[in-house]
Amino acid sequence: MPHDMKLDAIDCRILALLQVDATLPVAEIATQVGLSSTPCWRRIQRLRASGVIQRQVALVDPRRVNLPVTVFVTIRTRDHSEAWFERFRTSITLIPEVVEFFRMSGDIDYLLRVVVPDIAAYDRVYKRLIADNALSDVSSSFAMEEIKFTTALPLGYVP
Amino acid sequence: MPHDMKLDAIDCRILALLQVDATLPVAEIATQVGLSSTPCWRRIQRLRASGVIQRQVALVDPRRVNLPVTVFVTIRTRDHSEAWFERFRTSITLIPEVVEFFRMSGDIDYLLRVVVPDIAAYDRVYKRLIADNALSDVSSSFAMEEIKFTTALPLGYVP
DNA sequence: GTTGAAAAACGCGGAGT
DNA sequence: ACTCCGCGTTTTTCAAC
Numbered sequence: 001m002p003h004d005m006k007l008d009a010i011d012c013r014i015l016a017l018l019q020v021d022a023t024l025p026v027a028e029i030a031t032q033v034g035l036s037s038t039p040c041w042r043r044i045q046r047l048r049a050s051g052v053i054q055r056q057v058a059l060v061d062p063r064r065v066n067l068p069v070t071v072f073v074t075i076r077t078r079d080h081s082e083a084w085f086e087r088f089r090t091s092i093t094l095i096p097e098v099v100e101f102f103r104m105s106g107d108i109d110y111l112l113r114v115v116v117p118d119i120a121a122y123d124r125v126y127k128r129l130i131a132d133n134a135l136s137d138v139s140s141s142f143a144m145e146e147i148k149f150t151t152a153l154p155l156g157y158v159p
Numbered sequence: 160m161p162h163d164m165k166l167d168a169i170d171c172r173i174l175a176l177l178q179v180d181a182t183l184p185v186a187e188i189a190t191q192v193g194l195s196s197t198p199c200w201r202r203i204q205r206l207r208a209s210g211v212i213q214r215q216v217a218l219v220d221p222r223r224v225n226l227p228v229t230v231f232v233t234i235r236t237r238d239h240s241e242a243w244f245e246r247f248r249t250s251i252t253l254i255p256e257v258v259e260f261f262r263m264s265g266d267i268d269y270l271l272r273v274v275v276p277d278i279a280a281y282d283r284v285y286k287r288l289i290a291d292n293a294l295s296d297v298s299s300s301f302a303m304e305e306i307k308f309t310t311a312l313p314l315g316y317v318p
Numbered sequence: 319g320t321t322g323a324a325a326a327a328c329g330c331g332g333a334g335t
Numbered sequence: 336a337c338t339c340c341g342c343g344t345t346t347t348t349c350a351a352c
Contacts, residue, residue: 005223012224015224018216020216021215023215026329036337036339037330038337038339041331045330051220051223052219052220053220056215057181057311059212059310060314064209070261093306096313099307099309100305100308101305101307101308102304102305103306104300104303106300111300115313116313116316141265141267143261143263146261147248147251147252147260147269149258151216153224154256157275157280184346185345185347196346197322200347200348
């Protein structure tokens with residue numbers, strides 16, 4: 001399982017298919033990429049073992065599990081020490097409502113995407129955020145509509 | 160396949176497992192939730208057919224397919240007509256580098272998450288954004304580090 | 319809802335080209 | 336590296352409880 005695995009055009013086509021529907025039988029992927037099932041299966045195994053395919057998951061409709069509200073939270077901080085960051089990182093990562101967490105360049109230090117059933121629930125997450133960490137500025141923006149959300153990455157850039 | 164399906168505690172535990180690893184054999188899910196495989200399998204089928212489980216996908220590591228840069232793009236517009244929005248929506252949705260696209264409340268009208276190999280590639284996406292649509296203000300924030308990213312929703316809020 | 323079991327589909331691996 | 340073929344497992348369905 002080399003970590004610097006090279007991907008050819010067929011690997012990309014396999015990934016493109018699995019990114020959209022991971023339940024496709026190997027045999028069907030094989031025919032779509034012009035292979036028989038054994039080498040196709042081996043390629044998929046290699047993609048898994050090498051970590052190109054991180055994992056295989058079921059995507060749940062947020063509205064069907066009472067999570068219609070998503071909030072983007074921008075955070076500025078004064079403390080930029082390593083020790084503070086590690087504490088902050090683990091504190092945020094443990095909050096299940098936080099589904100995305102990025103360190104940013106520019107005037108905003110961190111950006112979170114939070115998924116909750118309503119504004120009251122968001123307020124509880126917000127209080128947990130500011131209680132656990134010394135944050136100098138926290139700003140919340142509410143999403144009104146999810147127009148596009150995909151886990152399929154654009155695979156046209158593979159070297 | 161009713162669209163207003165109610166989920167009980169066992170359904171939630173099944174979803175929690177499948178959100179993390181959709182390759183688990185039905186038999187193992189069954190034992191983990193304290194069921195035998197037949198009713199467990201039926202529940203999973205119901206969750207799929209009713210759309211609670213939208214689909215099953217492979218998650219690809221962005222760095223391994225040459226996509227280490229993510230950019231958040233905030234957009235303000237002057238034109239708020241329905242016709243303009245429909246044009247804008249389809250134009251943006253067709254860009255594969257745009258993986259998330261939200262309509263927002265507050266002073267920002269739209270927020271995009273864009274995934275690209277480098278800043279030069281982002282510039283080409285940016286030019287496509289402003290060429291296809293009359294946007295009054297576009298601002299780009301670059302992510303330095305992805306600290307957390309999960310597709311697993313918090314399932315503690317199901318009614 | 320449970321068990322058990324059979325049919326079909328698929329994953330997986332060996333032998334050969 | 337791929338094709339072909341077949342074994343073993345898992346899924347899926349169907350009984351009866």
